[in-house]
Amino acid sequence: MGQGRYSDNWKQIATALKAASNWRCTKCGRACLRPGEKPTELTFSERKAYTLQVHHWNRDPSDNRVENLVCLCSGCHLSYHRFGRGNVSPGQLSLFEEQKVG
Template sequence: MPKKSRERYPQNCSDIAFVVKQEVNWRCSKCGLQCIRPGNDTSNLSRSERTALTLTVHHYNFVPEDNRRSNLCALCTGCHLSFHTRRKGNVSPGQLSLF
C-alpha cells in the first residue's frame, strides 16, 4: 500500500521549511510577494488575505522525501498552486490549504 501524502514528509519538515523561508526573508521566490512572518499581527487581515500571504515550500521535483536545499523553494500560496495545477504533483491543490 502506498504511503499517504503526509507520511512522505520527514518529521522535521516544519524546521526545514522555516529555514528555507528565512533564507528568502519571507518573500516568494517566484513573484517577490512579501509574506507573513512569524509574529506578524494579522488580526486586520481576512482569512483569504492571510492565506494569500502565507509562504509555503515547494519541492521542484515533486518528491517530498527529497529535502535537499537545491530541491526546495519558498512560494506564496498563489505561486505554489500554479506549480501544482500546471503539473500533477505530490499533493493536490486542495491539500495545500492551511485550513
C-alpha cells in the same frame, strides 16, 4: 519520518528556508507573513494568500536537498500545481481562484 513521507525535521527545514528567503516568494517576490503575524486588517483568505510555503521541485517530500526546495507564496505554489505539474485538491483550487479575483 513524520507527515507521510516528510522528514521529522521538515518544519525546521522549511522555517530555515523561509527565513533565508526573508519571507518572500522566490517567484513573484511577495512579502509573506512571518510566524505569529496575524494582521487584523486582513481576512482569513488574504492571510492565506500571504502564506509562504516550501515546494519540492521533484514533488518528493522526502528529498530535502537545497536544490530541490523553493519558497513560494500560496498563489505561486498553487499555480505551479494547477497547471498539471502536481496534484491539487479542488479546495485548494477554489482558494487560488478566490485570490486571483480579489
